[in-house]
Amino acid sequence: MSKRTPMSRPRVDKYSLYEAAVQCVDADLDFCERVYARANGAPLRILREDFCATAAISCAFAARDASHLAIGVDLDARVLEQATRRNLSPLDAKTRSRVRLLHANVLEVTQPQVECVAALNFSYWVFKRRADLVAYFKTACRSLRPGGLLVLDAFGGTDASKASTDRRAIAATTVHDGTRVPRFTYVWRQAHFDAVSHDFLCHIDFELRDGRTFKRAFTYDWRLWTLAELRDALADAGFAESAVYTDGWDEDEKEGDGIYRKRVRVENDGVWIAYVVARKAP
Numbered sequence: 633m634s635k636r637t638p639m640s641r642p643r644v645d646k647y648s649l650y651e652a653a654v655q656c657v658d659a660d661l662d663f664c665e666r667v668y669a670r671a672n673g674a675p676l677r678i679l680r681e682d683f684c685a686t687a688a689i690s691c692a693f694a695a696r697d698a699s700h701l702a703i704g705v706d707l708d709a710r711v712l713e714q715a716t717r718r719n720l721s722p723l724d725a726k727t728r729s730r731v732r733l734l735h736a737n738v739l740e741v742t743q744p745q746v747e748c749v750a751a752l753n754f755s756y757w758v759f760k761r762r763a764d765l766v767a768y769f770k771t772a773c774r775s776l777r778p779g780g781l782l783v784l785d786a787f788g789g790t791d792a793s794k795a796s797t798d799r800r801a802i803a804a805t806t807v808h809d810g811t812r813v814p815r816f817t818y819v820w821r822q823a824h825f826d827a828v829s830h831d832f833l834c835h836i837d838f839e840l841r842d843g844r845t846f847k848r849a850f851t852y853d854w855r856l857w858t859l860a861e862l863r864d865a866l867a868d869a870g871f872a873e874s875a876v877y878t879d880g881w882d883e884d885e886k887e888g889d890g891i892y893r894k895r896v897r898v899e900n901d902g903v904w905i906a907y908v909v910a911r912k913a914p
Contacts (some may be wrong), residue, residue: 644813646849647686647714649838651807653800653818654753657692663892664748664783667877667909672779678746680705680775682738683755687715687731688808691723694730705734705741718809739767742774749775750783757854760831762865765857769869769910779914782871786859789903793830793856797821816840825856832856859898862908871910878906 651657668676677699681690684704694702706712712733720731734741738751749772759765772782798820806812819837826832832854838846859876866874877892892907 644811644840646838646846647718648807648809648811648813649802649816649818649846650836650850651686651688652805652813653802653816653838654836655688657688657808659890660689660750660752661693661696663877663907664750664781667783667907668748668781671781671911672747672914676747677701678744678777679703679748679750680741680746682749682751682772683753683758684715684733685711685755686718687712687733688719689750689752690731690733691715691719691727692808694727695723698726698730701730701732703732703734703744703746705736705738707735707737709735718811722809739764739771742771745775745777746780747777748781748783752783752785754785754787754852754854756784757832757852757857760829760855762861766865766869769866769871773870773910773912776912778912780912782866782910782912784862784908784910785905786857786862786908787903787905788856788858789901791902792822793825793827793832795822795824814841830856859906859908866908866910870912872913874908874910876906876908878904 664679665676678701679693680703681687682705684690684706687704690702690704694700704715712735715733720728720733756768759768769782776782800818802816802818804813804815817839819839821835821837823835824833834852834854835848836850838849863874875894876898878895878898879892880889898904898906
């Protein structure tokens with residue numbers, strides 16, 4: 633009698649799980665293109681993704697249109713290797729030629745000038761001192777063509793500044809590089825928050841249905857910046873204006889509707905997520 637061959641388990645890694653659970657690449661790009669076109673009356677063609685990690689946004693932007701150029705910047709050479717393998721290499725040769733990955737410090741890159749700099753997934757919160765945050769915003773401003781945009785995201789709310797754990801079931805999906813990801817549970821753990829410094833320590837865990845776990849797959853040692861602090865810092869960095877965008881509320885689904893609109897005031901709910909968009913003078 634032959635032995636039963638066990639069913640093979642899908643080969644997934646923490647980057648695939650992250651892209652499936654956290655990143656909304658198409659939604660982020662739709663937003664960047666919409667606000668840029670509205671601000672400048674022309675389509676967005678040149679985008680830089682700071683703290684790009686696997687460069688999913690850069691590669692997806694280049695793939696959207698033959699006129700698109702994308703630059704991804706990250707300080708971690710190992711994660712840029714992942715970016716090349718996972719998201720750049722699968723593209724056709726012409727699309728690959730329109731993506732440039734830079735192993736560099738975002739505080740030091742100002743050329744070539746682009747139309748939009750995107751620093752998403754709260755990545756810039758690695759800057760804990762205001763002087764460092766303003767320095768980064770100044771570098772981003774110098775990196776932009778006249779009328780260009782810096783697009784950030786931020787979150788907050790009454791539940792953001794305390795230790796907590798949030799678990800969310802993620803449906804099976806296929807991420808941008810074609811990897812098939814099975815159903816799993818995404819766990820966001822806010823391990824510590826200091827009310828004086830706003831130092832903020834968080835972890836991401838992944839739990840697969842077959843028993844595999846990725847404990848502390850990602851750890852973030854951040855400062856939790858408020859929207860008012862961010863807008864003040866952007867003004868000091870030389871941006872002509874900035875605005876906050878949040879989504880509306882779907883009463884039937886009891887969740888956000890995913891449509892981000894410019895807001896003057898935002899209710900401080902338990903948790904909210906916003907885009908902050910700063911524009912360089914035309």
